[in-house]
Amino acid sequence: MLVLGFMSGTSLDGVDAALIETDGRRVDAFAPACLSPFEDAERNLIQHATAEALKWNGYGAPPASLCAAEAAVHEAHLRAAREVVAAAGRLPDLVGFHGQTVLHRPERKLTVQIGDAQALSDALGVPVVAGMRLDDLAAGGQGAPLVPAYHAALAEKLSLELPVAFLNLGGVANLTFIGAERELIAFDTGPANGLIDQIVQARGAGRFDEGGRLAAAGVVDEDVLAQLLSHDHFRGTGPRSLDRYDFPLDWADAFSLENAVATLTAFTADSVALAARSLPQAPGTWVVCGGGCHNPVLMEALSERLGNCRKADDLGLRSDFVEAEAMAFLAARSAQGLPLTYPGTTGVPAPLTGGTLYHPALIGV
Ligand SMILES: Nc1ncnc2c1ncn2[C@@H]1O[C@H](COP(=O)(O)OP(=O)(O)OP(=O)(O)O)[C@@H](O)[C@H]1O
Ligand SMILES: CC(=O)N[C@H]1[C@@H]2OC[C@@H](O2)[C@@H](O)[C@@H]1O[C@H](C)C(=O)O
Numbered sequence: 001m002l003v004l005g006f007m008s009g010t011s012l013d014g015v016d017a018a019l020i021e022t023d024g025r026r027v028d029a030f031a032p033a034c035l036s037p038f039e040d041a042e043r044n045l046i047q048h049a050t051a052e053a054l055k056w057n058g059y060g061a062p063p064a065s066l067c068a069a070e071a072a073v074h075e076a077h078l079r080a081a082r083e084v085v086a087a088a089g090r091l092p093d094l095v096g097f098h099g100q101t102v103l104h105r106p107e108r109k110l111t112v113q114i115g116d117a118q119a120l121s122d123a124l125g126v127p128v129v130a131g132m133r134l135d136d137l138a139a140g141g142q143g144a145p146l147v148p149a150y151h152a153a154l155a156e157k158l159s160l161e162l163p164v165a166f167l168n169l170g171g172v173a174n175l176t177f178i179g180a181e182r183e184l185i186a187f188d189t190g191p192a193n194g195l196i197d198q199i200v201q202a203r204g205a206g207r208f209d210e211g212g213r214l215a216a217a218g219v220v221d222e223d224v225l226a227q228l229l230s231h232d233h234f235r236g237t238g239p240r241s242l243d244r245y246d247f248p249l250d251w252a253d254a255f256s257l258e259n260a261v262a263t264l265t266a267f268t269a270d271s272v273a274l275a276a277r278s279l280p281q282a283p284g285t286w287v288v289c290g291g292g293c294h295n296p297v298l299m300e301a302l303s304e305r306l307g308n309c310r311k312a313d314d315l316g317l318r319s320d321f322v323e324a325e326a327m328a329f330l331a332a333r334s335a336q337g338l339p340l341t342y343p344g345t346t347g348v349p350a351p352l353t354g355g356t357l358y359h360p361a362l363i364g365v
Helices: 040-056 065-088 117-124 134-138 148-157 194-202 210-217 222-228 250-254 257-277 296-306 322-335
Strands: 002-008 014-022 027-037 094-105 110-114 128-130 164-169 172-178 184-191 285-289 309-311 356-358
Touching: 002 065, 002 322, 014 065, 014 322, 027 065, 027 148, 027 322, 040 065, 040 094, 065 094, 065 110, 065 117, 094 117, 094 322, 110 134, 117 128, 117 356, 128 322, 148 164, 148 172, 148 184, 148 322, 164 257, 164 322, 172 257, 184 257, 194 257, 210 257, 210 296, 222 257, 257 296, 285 296, 296 309
Parallel strands: 002 094, 094 128, 164 285, 285 309
Antiparallel strands: 002 014, 014 027, 094 110, 128 356, 164 172, 172 184
């Protein structure tokens, strides 16, 4: 099957769309992929809705701004779909749709991804699987991370020596450990680029720390770093997940941009190192994907702490599209009732399938 996966992550750069050939068990081939950036007006609507969703926090009526943001999310997905479908020269057989996370409160079984799966299915004329976090949360899981099943399929496709770890550096960082017996351990390790992006944008210095230049020019504040690492999240063990806005940034007002970014970059690397210490064995290789793998200062800091870190692209993967590909893979699994999540990945009591299948409305009926 040719399956299209969409991911619009917490960094709000845009919609990733990636096609893969898969039967939901193996990854047979990679097909065209693209990033369709949000237009400024779309990003503003989504940023506003995210801020309102944080204030709402799941109590009472959801903010009206979610509707306008949902329309923007839909438009951006259609643009991305048109681009990859044109590149592939055909429609996919199935779509995996994540939606835009605006709030994640797993302890209250609440996660909110905006987007209209039925409208997407109607517009594309293709069945769409969405809501892939919901059954997991309802069954007592964290609802995240979802990508471990796909990381495991990639490890198999590349015949990677086990144990191996995959590390995704998006707004939030998440890791998947694949043990010698193919057992999975996964969780969100802490922030990746989210806080760095936030301060760079607040100071009017662009959207992110391009090439890690700010971090390279700054000095790490060890006291702030120690304080950041004392957050409750790092006391936990086992499956756990984060909202992109779970960590404070108010302390940074007293710092130069360079020193704040250097400290946040060390925070990301140290929180991954803490996560690594909780693993049953040291992975022989860390396969690093997500936007943070393009930051050489962060990659260097990770290599110092973890050992063998390889950019996913160097292994023949597409570091910027692993999450979108994962949504495609999971949609193919969902359509067959195969598990999406496992006790070791989200804390769900038993392997569990999930997702809802939306069929396109018949034209003219
Ligand atoms: N050349 C680069 N130099 C430094 N940082 C970069 C570079 N390219 C991307 N990034 C970082 O990666 C981020 C985007 O990463 P990515 O697209 O993986 O996140 P996401 O998928 O939106 O988030 P999440 O995985 O948490 O949902 C950017 O916001 C930026 O911080
Ligand atoms: C609630 C939510 O959207 N979480 C994201 C976020 O971004 C990275 C990390 O935190 C991960 O847990 C998850 O995304 C990926 C796709 C996942 O579920 O595996």
